[in-house]
Amino acid sequence: MSDRWDRLPADIFLEILRRLPPSPRQRLRLVCRHWRSVIDDRTPATQARAMVLAFVNDGRGGRRAHVLDDLTKHGAGRGRELKLPRGAGEQGVSMVGTCNGLLCLRRWRGDFVVVNPVTGEKLAVPPPSMSPEVSMGTTTAAYSLVYHPATWEYKIMHVSCFGAVKVFTLGVGHGGRCRCPSSGIATSRRTRLCLASVGGVAYWVAADFHSVMSLDLKDERVVFVAKLPVRVGLVDLSWHLTTDLHGRLIFVICSNELKRGKTLKRTKMWMLDDGRRNKTRPEWVLRCKLVESEQELPHGIAWPHVTHGEHILTTRQMGWMYRVSLHACLLSKARKKRGRVVRVEGSPSIAMYDNCYSLRTFAYVETTEPLALYGGNDCNISNSEGWDWRFDDGEHDLRITPTYPLIKWYCFDPDVRWWKKKVDAVTHRSSLANLSIPPFLPPTVFYHHHSSKAPTSLFSLLLELLCPPAVLLAMLECRAPLHHGAANASLQTSSPRGRNSSPMVAPGVAPPVPYGWLRRRTAVPPSPPRPPN
Template identity: 30%
Template sequence: MDSSWDLPTDALVEILVRLPPNARRHLRLVCQHWRELIDRRTVTDMRRRTKIIAVAEGGFTSVIDLLTPGSSLLWPTDTETALKYSTMSIVGSCNGLVCLCDDTAPGGAITVANPSTGEALRLPPLPMPGAAAHLYNNDNSNRKWHQTYSFAYHHGTGSYKVVHVPCHFDRFWQPKIVHVFTLGDASWRDVYTGTDARCSLGSLSLVEVDGTVYWLTEDAGKIMAFDLKHECVTRTEPVAVPSMSSTCRLMKVHGRLAVAVYNDDSAMVWVLEGESWSRHYILETHVQRQQEMWMMMMQQEKWSMRRDLAGPHLVHGGYLLTLTCESSCRPLVLYRHAISEERSSQDNVVLIRHKDRGEVVSHLMASIYQTFPYIETKESLRVYNAVLTHN
């Protein structure tokens, strides 16, 4: 580039921070200098504006700002859009775009939508044999296809991708194949894994972290990793603790992969740092014995239920998110817990005891089972496919 076009660094940063997030993402591709400036000098503005999508049972989806109390609906209740998308399950969100899955369609029909603009892009269906489509169309079972998908954005290439990993009821797809769709392409691609990589179903089945999609295998003994840039599958060493046979959920902590390991009265969060796991958080979940619960309900006294970690977006800024149902007749409460250094123990593990209730963020009328970061954007989906994009 001609030197006459050079700008002082501070002046360039002032220009960049005034641009919308989607424009900055494209400008990262200009050169390494711009990419470093955007990553280092404008990320604070992005984080400040980022909110949380809380996905609850019954199709209730709320947008929550941790810095202000209360919540709002992701889809306006008085529009046709709300009726259309409230019955779909959310796969994930990236840069203000939300990936939705219609579980009633064989294989799960995927739509990428922008709640801020009302635009939506329907993806082609996963290719499957005619016999499979006929079987699933006549199958009344409630298959949770959305748990087999992940929606991700790769900063290096500037591309959005939807990844599908077969599970135990996907018997018509090969267990050694992962399906990938890049926004802007015309069809899905098959990626050979070299091993049986079927995922373990659950509300936190697949998690995208820094350009890689992770998932637990069916026996929960392995963590598989799909590199979005090179489109290859590798294996990540699981948490080397005896509790790995307990209930495990994949999480995301400050841009790193995390695993929450649950036992009877606590949940431990391990974070992958390089090639090793470090324990970062312990949450006392406090489960009342069934007999004690029954006695308290009969006496109409206040009783406590198990606390849980919000995920996969577990840590937002300087706060760890937890969920608690205060009583048998009250709504679920989302809490935030400051995780400053002074609260850490000597081994740098943050312990959140049962008495540490945290600060109330929002009261919700249904049980939350997923949280995702969210930022409003005007990014148009028509650049990926003007024909299939609609309002």
């Protein structure tokens, strides 16, 4: 068989390799010499040289993606523009993330489109189902495109602010059903903070402002990773959790610092040393500090892709003209005791964008990996013009049926570094009276989950305010059976408010899957009757 591969024409070998994502293709160099030479010599993306992708919202309804090949080349250009397919560069589109050269974009209705700009292919992915209030309050930051290296699958992950994780696998599985990770998962993401993901693991900051949690797709378990290096306070201007090209976790914090009677903006970047080599506990290392001159306009950091090799990406806005320039500052060679210093003053711009309402940076690599492999299970690949996503019964599918909320109390156990379950209670509206609710949990939580009418902003505000720091986290996990049937219907009618609060459940019509992923009209099979147990 070995000689078979030697005999195989190189073009054919390339055809096979072309169908693989760039990073597993890199790993194939380990197989044998012949493979390595073919991969090294013939595949274009083998250099695996990541480039910077700037995603620009021009404020007039257009979205553009520019690739910056060379960070040492200064100028006021824009970089090479990537051609985004129809439907991906329109109003309301925001970038979820990039992964192995694929771009994942979220459209204004909440559905996704995964794009390969090299081949021009696009894949339409349905949105997750959730109540309209929740979905309106959900930002793109709650999502991440994750690549799972063990199974070579792409997944879109959603970590809500209310304590639930949803995972949608592209092209595999049954009809986009959510695979709810193990029962121990109950954790909320801090609002306005991005999900960071690398190598099949997603990271986020929990609602207690302080703990970094992770979900490894391998075992689908939510685990505590580390505490943030600094306490985040209200005076801090902004903070981001992200990853670098080496797959390490990066935490950036901008804050105002009082020095010699002047307020200075300071940016510090921490890197998580996962301690895998020395088998120690992961700990944060201060990587660098951004030093700005007092005279110049203040810089902001470019996010979520902040650090690119030895460069730190910063942005600067020019007055009111919506002109944003992107800068790449080199890390200084000198290593100081408390991290390296980056001088941003006088660093020339590498790109300049006019009419730029927002600029986000991502890592990008070119790939010819065909997206068609991930078609199916409600992911729709087509080049037809009218591929607009059609929802079942219009807006109704965007609601979840608040049938069966399960309330769990978790308390953090420092010994095992894991959230320990304290109480497990099924709350029907009727049985609420029997449940003792700690006074700090607002009644709106229940109100919200039962009638879906509480304003999200107020709700999230209350949740944020009332979340006690690090000690006790009240987390809601709305767990409902994935397949509805007779059992669920009876549950609803037994609840006195159930009938009124869920008007979209008409008799005889299967209700949508709560906390799952939406399905297309054509793809909905009749929901199997649930055997009574």
